[in-house]
Amino acid sequence: MTFATNYLGHFLLTKLLLNTMMKTAKQTGVPGRIVNVSSSIHGWFSGDMIRYIGQISRSKSQYDATRAYALSKLANVLHTKELAQRLKQVDANVTVNCVHPGIVRTRLTREREGLITDLVFFLASKLLKTIPQAAATTCYVATHPRLLNISGKYFADCNEAWTSKLGSNSNEAAKLWAASEIMVSKHAKAVFDPLSAFDYHHM
Template sequence: MLQAARYLLGSPGASGFGSKSTAEEVTAACPDLGSLTAIITGATSGIGAETARVLAKRGARVVIPARSVKAAEDMRARILAECPGADVLVLHLDLSSLASVRAFARRFLSLGLPLHLLINNAGKFSHGQLALSEDGVEMTFATNYLGHFLLTKLLLGRMVETAAATGVQGRIVNVSSSVHGWFSGDWADYLQLVTRRKIPYDATQAYAVSKLANVLHTKELAARLQEMGADVTVNCVHPGIVRTRLNRDREGLVTDLVFVLLSKLLKTIPQAAATTCYAAVHPRMAGVSGRYLADCNEALTSSAAASSSEAARLWQASEDMICASSSQPDRNII
């Protein structure tokens, strides 16, 4: 009840920020980001675009990977129109394709650039019938989680190297959702669904489980990073509810009616990008890892998302899925 009241009022939490804070506000007191390189998936529209705009405005080099290179180039042009000196790089990436993820990682690593920030923001909501990626994985899970899982593994070595060489701690931010708590059912049963097993398909549950996977990934990765002594943190964020392209994909009269009724409660895109930017660059988050944030403050997850055993099981299942998609083992450090 207190959390709901704080959200409605926009009251700041322990961080000094709250639901009404914007991405520009939470980064205003940050040191110049001119030495940082950030990869931000899903940065052609919505929350990802605002995250890219604000980090570029603060001086960071921003890499925009996108399935539509034209959309990414358009976003680059918008950033440069506001910040003429910004350093923005566009590369192709289709997160639903593990081959594309591998190609993107090879291309980025070949550039010899450092990597300080990895923001796994891209997401989609599939409606209708079950659709599979080219790797035979349910499309929402493939895009929202599995592609990011492989991307993180392939880029982590560069992040660890960058942190060691520069003394600047690397940060990974996984964008999840409070919807992760909507998943109900047997986790193992769902992992069989995402690899072709014929059981009833529910698009909302598919989205919820992909967001649950983001939280569990954060938990297990944080433990592994600590064990290896890497100067890289990983945290997970719930941006809040905002009418972005993602939820506009949820067509229908009921969806439209809900958004009309809740319009006064929805965040603006600058507000929704605040928690991502806070986790990525705010000094208060230095050394903080394995946390779940909402409204720029630590928040509670569902009981399923708090399970270390489920996090480890998901990691192994993910390893099995990415190994099955390639005849050659991936080169990574974790």
């Protein structure tokens, strides 16, 4: 569920909207921008992504909430990397980048509320961002003229930042893309995908 909510649904939404975005950008001359929201926690995941997805799909006993969240955020990073390459190869006037908005206390921790959770957030309170502060990097990447034609990058605190080693792996990005296409195929059969016939990894 975490992987589907945080990543796969966004992959499908992007796929469904991409042709319209590319056409609009071409007709108006105004570049399209896609911003994926990731997290620095993407660096917490290690191992074989596809294998782990299969494991947690088959058995609840293999599921770990923190690892699953890290995987979903890593998937956002890899999706950004792969999509940027594909858009570049078809000369689309659309860019894609991803951001780490920062640490904000939200209701995502509601199921773990209690003394320990409250204590952790109290001790980390100086590091937490307000909602406007957390939104700043997303707004910057989505709108700033300085980032015109910048694509496939990861940003934090309104600056380009490093991803994990796995997050910068082009082969892993391609594998995730291929697996994602299979997982969403029945939901996107009637939609034209301008990137579907293109595979730059085999050129």
